[in-house]
Amino acid sequence: MNLKQLSELLGLSQTTVSRALNGYPEVNEATRERVLQAVKETGYRPNKAAQRLATGKAGSIGLVMPTAPGHQSDVHFGEFLAGLGEEAVRHDFHFVIMPADPDDEVAALRRLAISGNVDALFVAYMRGHDPRLPMLKSLSMPYVVHGRSFGSEPDYPYLDIDNEGAFYDATRLLLQLGHTRFALMNGQMHLDFAIRRKNGVISALAERGLALDEDCMSHTLMTDEQGLLAMEHFLQLPERPTAILCSSTVLALGAIRAVNQAGLRLGEDISLIAHDDVLPLLKPENFSVPLTTTRSSLRAAGVRIAQRLIGTVKQAGPFPEQELWKTELIVRASTGPVPRF
């Protein structure tokens, strides 16, 4: 069933039917009713590809999903998507997801943009000096970046959390508790948030004349295994750190296993603060020793970015170009005063 058939069935022109469906004012209310009724009976749905071709709008936002045979799927991705979806469903938007090799992201993003399949783009997993940024700017398509790109001019639309502030505050708390030997379990070095969090730690330590030793920093994939390994490494250092900053609750999962295996008590022998993206699977309050965290909801960020993206496509008023969300520092049992020896 297409427009032509429907209009013939109704004895109307395609024009009128189309107008009736799209809410144009110049169509008689009675005929509009008649059209709507016929739509219900026939189950007619406009062909999206044709609409897209005619209007240039597709009602969809595009994103690139990094994937490859060895590539681990990322819980954060799913959670973020849920946030995007929550907002998208309200506006009858959908997503076009282009899976791409992580090495091919710039090209994949361009393909997606030029394909004419999407109205706007969403970009995440930002790196320092991210090469996607100049590409996006050269496109004439709305986009919002989740995160920022260290080293790039911040003149692009983004939503980020204050990673530096979060880890600065967390470090200060641990300093106030008397800790002096710190370690940082971070995400991969090239990722923007990792850079900023490291800076946050370093600047808080610097205020007390302390520094972060190279040995006390790990930059790894944020998996539970890597957390275990990193923590094992820290624990066997001659001057073992007593305060751990950790970029993810997933890393913390492994780290805590290492702590337990070493026979140490979390929150007493060793203090840990992790960043919490509010993953439904990994609630810090459910750890055997509830975790002190810096918190910011990934899902909420997804909702907000979808709002901005969809709003821009629909020309629904201006949106702030840059947003920086503060994180919350939530103290639970995994932090305590420095142990005395």
Add this chain to the structure above:
Amino acid sequence: MNLKQLSELLGLSQTTVSRALNGYPEVNEATRERVLQAVKETGYRPNKAAQRLATGKAGSIGLVMPTAPGHQSDVHFGEFLAGLGEEAVRHDFHFVIMPADPDDEVAALRRLAISGNVDALFVAYMRGHDPRLPMLKSLSMPYVVHGRSFGSEPDYPYLDIDNEGAFYDATRLLLQLGHTRFALMNGQMHLDFAIRRKNGVISALAERGLALDEDCMSHTLMTDEQGLLAMEHFLQLPERPTAILCSSTVLALGAIRAVNQAGLRLGEDISLIAHDDVLPLLKPENFSVPLTTTRSSLRAAGVRIAQRLIGTVKQAGPFPEQELWKTELIVRASTGPVPRF
């Protein structure tokens, strides 16, 4: 840059350029080269919406993502998507994801199908007597179901794991270890896999003349909290079960917390076997007591389903309509002989 401009630039007709790009044989190799060269220089990409309109093929597979403000995102969804993506990227396919309220899935699926945006559909989270099945059959669009629908005629294309067999085998192992008091922590009752797993347990028990008490069965969301609650309930039963079957490693996470909090030792006082979807985040071998599991890779299933879906769209040979994968039973430390009192 569109076809028309490109063809004018080359002094050729749109026809020839189109043919050159799509690998038709009747175009001179020299001109094909010329066209390809021009494409490289101009960065021309065909408009997907127009291609779709002209050919009826879009190079995309559609899926519905259940989402709502209160709706928890599901780790399994992300992992499965990674599998789909891994295969899709090889064929330059993408996904169209329609977020929809869980109560609106049938309608959402139909909208997606009729929209003309997708070539094939993928469906998951199957229930008993699933209402989406008749709808899918009435469509003339290829689809593959992940899972099955208990109570429906199995005449639709699916890929499922042998849930019943998996839990039958797991139960038998525990029986052989001398256990007689069983409990089952299952997914929501209406879900197909939950029905089959329960049947597997029940039939293994029945062979020994045992039954599964109502009190020893939980049907919940597969979250860590629900796992904790369910296990707490089991532990305070007058005749506390010593053998637990668990539908997910996520549930197991909470269950084990409850076991620990009760001062019991996993694998000694209480044995547990969980189903493992091979989530990168939750490896059974990394639990403090490594988990005995029934294993089947969700991601591998995603790859396979994408193969079938894309293959069907591309008419690349016949595929089996029904596939039932066996699971592996992997014994680790969370199972042991029944304790003596």
Add this chain to the structure above:
DNA sequence: TACATAATTGAAAGCGCTTTGGATGCCACT
């Protein structure tokens, strides 16, 4: 009654691509 105005409706062009059904030129062969 005649005319301007508003309310409805339609015909047709166009979005960018594929594909059918010819054209055209060139060659070998009779």
Add this chain to the structure above:
DNA sequence: AGTGGCATCCAAAGCGCTTTCAATTATGTA
């Protein structure tokens, strides 16, 4: 010279929708 076959290429129709421009009818006013 005439013919058929082959290799190339092109004009134009059509996919299903939106939208411009124009036509038609109904309404109100002088």
